[in-house]
Amino acid sequence: LTRLPRDFLRRDSETVARALLGQRLVRVLDGQRLAGRIVETEAYLGVPDRAAHAYGGRHTARNASLYADGGTAYVYRIYGLHHCLNVVAGVEGVPVAVLLRALAPEEGIAAMRARRPAARRDAELCAGPGRLCAALGVDLALDGADLVEGEALFLEGGAPVADVVTGPRVGVDYAGEWARAPLRFAVAGDPHVSRPRPDRA
DNA sequence: CGGCCGATCAGCT
């Protein structure tokens, strides 16, 4: 139940993406804790990364949070209706981040189910970036939130993860070589990971 | 279980 310190997040995004596996994401909604263990992430490397929203230094109203200090939340809407939550890594001015793709639900599971009636099993509640946001009630109102000191959405330390698998990032085929780079990370064999699963060890 | 399709919108990849 100890919070992750900011320096944990002020590193390069690939390091942070690996290190976040096994840590906990906590959302406080109506005074209740909804929480889960992070089991799947993707690293976005910023300016040189064709798949990243900050590719080529792009800096707009939508992605402004990417340029904030490590530990800030970057939330954006995708396909018009879903949301994705990123943990900004690095330091202020460096637009690198880690997309949170899946959680193993631990606390407030009934509340998550109420928000996601389509989920058939607990393993599907937070298996996917849009599903995770729906289950925890994360939307654009939390864009720019402080995940280190904030009260509504924050990160807590968890158990270290021994086996990590890697694979290509999802949905970025347009990004050429960058699409195939092994920048997706998951806890090996964890049933709460989204599909398609990464394979390489 | 796998594949297709519609939903819905901000920034142009």
Add this chain to the structure above:
DNA sequence: GCTGATCGGCCGA
């Protein structure tokens, strides 16, 4: 205009 760092419902097998 077109298209995503997506999901869920519906179809057929």
